[in-house]
Amino acid sequence: VSAEIDRIPVFVKAGSVIPMEESLQYACEETDAPFEFRVYPGKDAEFILYEDAGDDYGYEEGICNRISVTWEDAGKKLKVGSAKYDFPQSIRRRKCRVTTPESERVVEYQGEYMEISLS
Secondary structure, three states, X not given: OOOOOOOOOOOOOOOEEEEEOOOOXXXXXXXXXXEEEEEEOXXXXXXXXXXXXXXXXXXXXXXXXXXXXXXXXXXXXXXXXXXXXXXXXXXXXXXXXXXXXXXXXXXXXXXXXXXXEOO
């Protein structure tokens, strides 16, 4: 692939969903910047987004979030599962930006299951 000298081409597998966060300086830093789900359409995808407090051993007792994230390519929907716990850097009660190369949608995630349509 040809590219200008100041640009680096990045190849991403179709059906990838990449969770992205503005740069944080430490584990428990709070931010009001939107959390981003960058979707590369072409196939279905699913993964578990893991969150914990980042500063203690509560995860050993199950105090953590395992949020299911599913991309349904045919319907252009991102499905985000529920989150039980609040942590300073959690995506719960934050704006989330869902982007594809063709579209963008910003929603507020309250910690409950939601479907975000990009069609």
